[in-house]
Amino acid sequence: MPASAYEHLHALVVEDNVHMRALLRSLLHALGIKNISEAADGDAGLREMRNHTPDLILTDLSMVPTDGIAFTRQVRTAQNSPNPYVPIIMVTGHTERPRVEAARDAGVTEFLAKPITVNNLIARLAEIVERPRPFVKCETYFGPDRRRRKTKDFTGPWRRHDDTSEGVEVR
């Protein structure tokens, strides 16, 4: 299969630390993604998205003035978002669980834990290519389906008309 089949793939890296940005760029390039844009915070990321619509985004969580959660929410729900379905991988380090949950609820597709390893990054990229997730749209959420596996012990909350007591699919 010719490499040119995916050569148009464009990634956006949103990260406030110049060294971490360079690391992510370097890794993506080594993995075959040649078109990479960068932004130092969420606002700059949104501006960059409008210039070069990316096919996937890697974003940090803690940035000022606009962090990765607010950025993700904007990408998913802003009226003028260039691509609300774009896969977003959030790079997380020493973060409290509530912030990670808030990121998930803002519509993050995958999480990549620090320290960044090649195997973990490959696994996240493969996941978004191999197993794209349906999107869920409701009053309080727009983003990838958060139910990842079936569980028979799930007792609610029942949010969907097709949820059944036989067990729901939890992604």
Place this chain on the structure above:
Amino acid sequence: MAKDKAAPGATIIDVDQYPPLLDEEAAAAFLTELSLRDTSKRANTALETKRVQISHAVRGYIEILEKALRTNDIPTIIQQAHEIRGLAANAGLEAVGRLADGLYKYVDTATRLEASVDAQVISLHINAIARASTTASEAKAYGEAVATELSALVAHKLQAINRLKTKPV
């Protein structure tokens, strides 16, 4: 039965209803590329090259942090702790990252809630960061133990700040 309990329904947008990341042929080519040993070798070389640069950067941030401790420059302490916590693990200095994270959480929270900061908590963290960053073995043996102790201290301090700030007037 479950339908009776259902909250207002959500609309599910299936994967074939929005544009794919890559078409089938390109996706297969990309997955093949990702699975190649050469690809992962190339990426690991890139990671290793950057690790040296990151390690230098972290040591530079630590120097600024130590200087900020001497001048009691709180905004710089917050800024440098943030930089270190994000980078240290990729320089192989996980304990330094944990210590910087604790320092950041403590000083940032106290400052945002306009509580006074305990200078001893700050200096304990910065001295531990400096010591844990000296060598890899030092970082592991000393850093991990101190990071655990200090994270308990930070939790205790933050609880006290929260209690004080939520106390009814």
